[in-house]
Amino acid sequence: SQELEQSPQSLIVQEGKNLTINCTSSKTLYGLYWYKQKYGEGLIFLMMLQKGGEEKSHEKITAKLDEKKQQSSLHITASQPSHAGIYLCGADTSGNTDKLIFGTGTRLQVFP
Amino acid sequence: DAGVIQSPRHEVTEMGQEVTLRCKPISGHNSLFWYRQTMMRGLELLIYFNNNVPIDDSGMPEDRFSAKMPNASFSTLKIQPSEPRDSAVYFCASSPGLAPANNQPQHFGDGTRLSIL
Numbered sequence: 001s002q003e004l005e006q007s008p009q010s011l012i013v014q015e016g017k018n019l020t021i022n023c024t025s026s027k028t029l030y031g032l033y034w035y036k037q038k039y040g041e042g043l044i045f046l047m048m049l050q051k052g053g054e055e056k057s058h059e060k061i062t063a064k065l066d067e068k069k070q071q072s073s074l075h076i077t078a079s080q081p082s083h084a085g086i087y088l089c090g091a092d093t094s095g096n097t098d099k100l101i102f103g104t105g106t107r108l109q110v111f112p
Numbered sequence: 113d114a115g116v117i118q119s120p121r122h123e124v125t126e127m128g129q130e131v132t133l134r135c136k137p138i139s140g141h142n143s144l145f146w147y148r149q150t151m152m153r154g155l156e157l158l159i160y161f162n163n164n165v166p167i168d169d170s171g172m173p174e175d176r177f178s179a180k181m182p183n184a185s186f187s188t189l190k191i192q193p194s195e196p197r198d199s200a201v202y203f204c205a206s207s208p209g210l211a212p213a214n215n216q217p218q219h220f221g222d223g224t225r226l227s228i229l
Contacts, residue, residue, distance in 0.1 A: 035220075098209075
């Protein structure tokens with residue numbers, strides 16, 4: 001079974017709609033990183049969360065780490081075609097190394 | 113500022129050939145990571161270095177794979193001999209240092225798309 005599960009696997013929304021992507025871990029999250037990837041390109045860092053209950057925002061994207069530190073959500077408000085891509089969560093589940101495990105990703109498509 | 117630089121961007125070769133992928137991390141970053149991304153298995157960590165020393169190579173699939181970091185500004189991932197199942201996108205990433213004191217995000221290169229025929 002996957003140590004880090006993302007849902008949904010894919011999402012198709014109309015421009016202007018809100019959406020949420022979830023990342024659930026079977027272990028405690030000591031650090032949770034959200035990345036975005038476009039086809040043929042590398043991963044672009046979006047946000048990092050470390051403390052339970054922490055919430056960060058960048059433009060129209062908000063990420064939260066729940067109090068129990070085993071789940072994170074990424075929320076996009078008023079989606080735009082520029083938000084399209086693959087969103088990946090990466091997690092530090094050990095707390096004492098640089099090693100991250102990654103979820104399988106959520107493919108987002110935004111149509112006009 | 114220059115990000116993580118990988119070369120080549122694309123590589124197509126026949127099975128049995130040696131393949132060498134190259135990576136230049138961000139200047140000043142002490143940790144370097146090699147990942148492989150496939151549709152079936154997603155993004156997997158192969159090996160990572162800190163201060164040029166391999167720390168964890170448990171993700172390296174088999175002896176055909178080897179990685180080196182001769183200095184702080186260069187690393188290679190070598191596959192010899194290559195097989196069709198090695199076809200994937202290989203990413204290199206770097207970060208400033210070891211967690212938890214330096215819990216900083218990893219920054220990724222654009223990857224090398226490898227096809228083994």
